[in-house]
Amino acid sequence: MLRCLITLLVLCAAPLQAAELVYRLEPRQIAAGTWLLEGSTDNFSEQNGGDIVNVAFIETSAGVVLIDTGPSRRYGEALRQAIGKVSDKPLVRVLLTHHHPDHVLGNQAFSDVPIAALAGTRELLAEQGDAMAENMYRLVGDWMRGTEVVLPTETLEEGVLEIGDHRLRLLALGGHTGADLAIFDETTGVLFAGDLVFHERALTTPNSPGLDVWLNDLERLQALPWKLVVPGHGPVAGDAAPFAQMRDYLGWLDGLLRDSAARGAEMTEVIAAPIPERFARVSLSRYELTRTVTHLYPRYEREQLPRVDSPAP
Amino acid sequence: MRRTLLGLLFLPCLVLAATSEDPLKSSMWDFHRQRLLGTEPVLFDERVLLEVPPFAEDARQVPIRVDASALAGQVVRMVAWAELNPIPHIFTFHPHSPQVRPMLAIRIRVEQATALRAAVLTRDGVWHVGSARIEAAGGGCTAPSVVRSEPGWEQRLGQVHGARFPRGEVSRLRLRVDHPMDNGLTAGIPEFFLNQAELRDASGKALATLELFPAVAENPTIGLEVGGQEATRLWLRDNNGNEFEANL
Numbered sequence: 001m002l003r004c005l006i007t008l009l010v011l012c013a014a015p016l017q018a019a020e021l022v023y024r025l026e027p028r029q030i031a032a033g034t035w036l037l038e039g040s041t042d043n044f045s046e047q048n049g050g051d052i053v054n055v056a057f058i059e060t061s062a063g064v065v066l067i068d069t070g071p072s073r074r075y076g077e078a079l080r081q082a083i084g085k086v087s088d089k090p091l092v093r094v095l096l097t098h099h100h101p102d103h104v105l106g107n108q109a110f111s112d113v114p115i116a117a118l119a120g121t122r123e124l125l126a127e128q129g130d131a132m133a134e135n136m137y138r139l140v141g142d143w144m145r146g147t148e149v150v151l152p153t154e155t156l157e158e159g160v161l162e163i164g165d166h167r168l169r170l171l172a173l174g175g176h177t178g179a180d181l182a183i184f185d186e187t188t189g190v191l192f193a194g195d196l197v198f199h200e201r202a203l204t205t206p207n208s209p210g211l212d213v214w215l216n217d218l219e220r221l222q223a224l225p226w227k228l229v230v231p232g233h234g235p236v237a238g239d240a241a242p243f244a245q246m247r248d249y250l251g252w253l254d255g256l257l258r259d260s261a262a263r264g265a266e267m268t269e270v271i272a273a274p275i276p277e278r279f280a281r282v283s284l285s286r287y288e289l290t291r292t293v294t295h296l297y298p299r300y301e302r303e304q305l306p307r308v309d310s311p312a313p
Numbered sequence: 314m315r316r317t318l319l320g321l322l323f324l325p326c327l328v329l330a331a332t333s334e335d336p337l338k339s340s341m342w343d344f345h346r347q348r349l350l351g352t353e354p355v356l357f358d359e360r361v362l363l364e365v366p367p368f369a370e371d372a373r374q375v376p377i378r379v380d381a382s383a384l385a386g387q388v389v390r391m392v393a394w395a396e397l398n399p400i401p402h403i404f405t406f407h408p409h410s411p412q413v414r415p416m417l418a419i420r421i422r423v424e425q426a427t428a429l430r431a432a433v434l435t436r437d438g439v440w441h442v443g444s445a446r447i448e449a450a451g452g453g454c455t456a457p458s459v460v461r462s463e464p465g466w467e468q469r470l471g472q473v474h475g476a477r478f479p480r481g482e483v484s485r486l487r488l489r490v491d492h493p494m495d496n497g498l499t500a501g502i503p504e505f506f507l508n509q510a511e512l513r514d515a516s517g518k519a520l521a522t523l524e525l526f527p528a529v530a531e532n533p534t535i536g537l538e539v540g541g542q543e544a545t546r547l548w549l550r551d552n553n554g555n556e557f558e559a560n561l
Contacts, residue, residue, distance in 0.1 A: 138450060264478025264485040266418040266536050267376035268364035294370035301534070302474070305489060309473035309559040 049143030062164030063092030069106030076106025097194030107150035116154035120179025175214025189227030199234030202288035361443030372453030381415035397427035418536030471557035496527030
């Protein structure tokens with residue numbers, strides 16, 4: 001009996017041991033010279049190695065421009081191989097949309113290429129990068145092995161960046177982290193929105209300066225003459241659905257936090273608030289609500305709590 | 314097979330609202346019980362709600378809410394603790410007046426994933442215990458002080474921001490006190506924390522007292538409920554003898 005059990009245990013453990021830490025990255029062409037590596041809309045896990053993010057690249061006449069580098073060194077290396085299978089042009093520039101770990105921890109694989117980001121992104125990554133990388137090790141485990149923070153080497157500003165035959169309009173925004181780069185490729189009409197747009201995946205707020213800032217950013221982005229929008233997470237769209245969903249979701253969050261604070265709700269009660277049925281398709285909404293309440297509710301509370309101390313009579 | 318049978322035998326316990334079996338089966342239960350509750354009988358009781366998020370997004374500011382409204386009128390004392398914290402004890406709350414509801418919300422520090430407990434002593438001498446678990450990356454009790462990194466915190470020490478929110482028959486009192494709540498676990502910074510609070514009526518009579526411990530987060534955020542609309546006054550004192558007062 002005991003022997004049977006041991007055999008069973010060994011059998012069960014074998015596939016675990018053999019599981020390879022391999023990112024299967026298949027670039028999908030979404031526009032002329034434009035490829036997307038679409039991540040899942042799940043949370044970080046030991047199963048997905050943090051491949052939950054959208055990374056894209058553009059093949060211009062001057063070489064390849066990469067937008068974000070993924071969650072780990074191993075991902076970055078796989079990404080570089082995947083790009084090589086599609087294009088034989090050299091990599092000329094990496095553009096980072098913002099400093100969050102799933103977008104920048106693949107930088108090591110591109111350390112021979114200029115890595116460009118907004119000044120604020122560099123600052124935030126220098127300040128928070130190591131702690132975020134540490135947390136990623138905790139969340140996805142061995143996939144992160146050898147991953148270290150590599151800071152951007154070039155600073156971007158709002159304006160037009162011409163690379164070969166592509167004209168990229170850069171927008172310096174901030175609703176998601178305080179320093180968020182959106183890239184509108186005027187040549188193809190593709191808008192790379194970074195994490196200012198989440199689609200069918202709940203948005204995250206650990207560094208957000210405020211939901212109102214975010215809503216203003218969305219207005220600017222939506223007004224651009226884009227034909228295709230690439231969200232930081234979730235499926236690409238040729239229509240305004242991701243914008244509609246973002247506005248709806250941000251509006252709901254803002255209203256929930258404001259009303260709750262005005263009613264004197266405790267944080268635990270807001271975390272347990274019902275999530276409207278129309279967001280049922282939005283992955284991880286309950287999980288992210290718990291996080292967002294922690295990040296943002298204290299600011300809404302402050303507006304409701306005037307100073308009341310007074311010396312003893 | 315034998316285990317399945319045993320499991321079936323235990324199943325009926327799960328459907329009872331109150332049991333004497335620790336639902337979390339924690340090895341730390343007895344230790345804290347002896348230290349904090351003494352020898353009175355204990356019931357694990359679903360009527361004591363202990364609301365905590367499933368995980369600590371910020372281990373330095375974890376919201377918890379204890380609500381024993383189902384036992385209203387019988388509550389003598391409420392005690393809360395985090396089993397695996399270096400300083401487990403969070404608060405002891407004494408609602409002296411029937412006007413004060415057995416509800417307390419507060420934000421705490423969590424050093425690692427842990428069981429949390431709220432024990433409510435009723436007049437018949439029985440402790441009713443609510444339990445919860447929280448996941449945490451941890452470090453909330455040993456992280457560097459946020460308050461002390463903010464310029465001018467000494468000038469703000471003891472400032473109270475608060476308001477009264479009418480909720481049907483009761484009013485909820487919510488407040489935030491500026492205080493670093495140093496727990497002595499950061500090198501070179503001795504314990505410096507609010508350890509006493511009292512809610513008083515207009516005549517100065519104590520409606521409730523609250524003992525606080527440095528498992529409470531920096532700049533404590535506290536929620537209470539009182540019946541009626543009468544103005545109340547909150548008195549606070551820290552372990553250095555500083556006293557603060559506020560109208561709520």
